[in-house]
Amino acid sequence: MRAVNALNVQQPQLSLSEVLADLAVDALIDEADLSPKPGLVDRRGSGAHTDLHLGLMHASALSLWPTFKAMADAALHFGEIAQPLRETLGRLGREGEVDMLGITQGVNTHRGAIWAMGLVTAAAALDWREATPAAVTLRAARIALIGDRAAPHCDASHGAQVCRLYGVRGAREEAQLGFPAVMQLGLPQLLGSRAAGAGEQNARLDSLLAIMTTLSDTCVLYRAGLAGLSSMQSGARAVLQAGGCASLDGRRRLRELDSDMLRLRASPGGAADLLAVTLFLDRLAPALQAQIGSD
Template sequence: MDIDKLVSCATKALVVEVSLYPKPGLVDPVDSGAHQDMDYITFMESCFALIPGFKIYIETGMNHQGDLKELFNLIREIGMENESRMFSATENVNTHKGANFMFGIILAAIGYLDNPTLLELQDAIKTMTAGLVDNELKDLQEYRTHGEKMFQLYGYTGIRGEVESGIPHAFNVGYPILAKKDRSFDTRLKHALLAIMASNDDANMLKRGGYKGLQTGKEWSRKAYDNLNQHLSEMNAKFIEDNLSPGGSADLLAVSIFLYYYQKEIIEKNNR
């Protein structure tokens, strides 16, 4: 297994996501969207701070002798250490907490299964995280974290529900658009982001704008337009005005990009 290549694919996915422009309410090389506490450089610092953990996720999966559920428990501990690296690099700004969580699961599963197909990988993620929502949200007496509060208020299961379902917004929404190769990669990335936003119950949108803000984002993502970049720029202006940012959808786009690179640069090359 080419660990360095896998780490490169993961890092590149994060860099490509934040470098995409224009985007609605999100950090890019031109502006910081609806964010006051971070910019493009903050994200670059975060991307590269996560690299050591990416390698450890893969190696942990490769060396694990137990089952996938046990591997998930191991990865969560390692994930907290990688999250600390992120916060150290960004001066305690949350840039990639959700992405780090998802990449930890994905990379560990790839290491464990030795370069699985995308279908095998998605099935492994479901097995690793089975019961996560019930175990961590259903019987709570106190709702402390943002994800817990969103479950309490709206019944949304957030990133826990996403991974337990096999990260469908990446595997089944974002990745197929990127893989189609019918338009430029830049255009496909933007279409993938809009498609993810249109159906994702983004916890960050809920946090910033409540249910109304989430629905506003979904409606804008489904709107007809004549010019894609103009539409995204108009969305950005609206999201900045309303203090909205689809950060969860951005993380899911980053995972979609990783799946694209993983399939293209590792799976397809191994099969030649």
């Protein structure tokens, strides 16, 4: 009998839905771990929050694995972008939020991420052979454009309140447009900073900052109003214009932005959610090819 050891034990083959759920959770955890992020929970501490910490972000992300798997399974089951899939995803998202809040004891850690990541996970499952970021975000947009008849008629979330108050585009509209902050800013900056030799962590930070330069982040608007949003956007632009997070001047500007966000008690959670989507899309095609395409 052949001896069993760590070198010859084969990993079990995962289903497509399991691969996608793993990618989604890994992206959320890697976003949380990324440091130093201005105003956000990271390895240094709780940022502008008083009710969040890194361990809670990890637990929240892990609690969402069954939700993302179920969303991918639903996409495989229905096989087309239509009302039944949209309403099933809405139901699964609401159920996943309840499960998440149970783990976090009522603290909203990843509500926005359930929406954004759930959409791209389902969109990827619909056609894993067309897994480019452009193809996946287009399918996600088509899903998001369909109304959910079971959704609450009056959204009382902080994001919805801010959108009504300031007339800005929120997470729903961002998805319906195909995630322009990701496709036009976050992903190109990630790839560009990598190509320039910035190093992976700095490239991810630059990607976050690129998203922050134009995003009407409702998390920041809710806590700090238009002045806080302007401070976030201009501060992020200053870091990138100074050479990004791999440069000495860029790091100084990043510290200034972090200080501003802490002073304002503003945390760009919307940008963080979109960074997680960026990381998911960046890894998607290679991961699917390695795990599914080898069958």
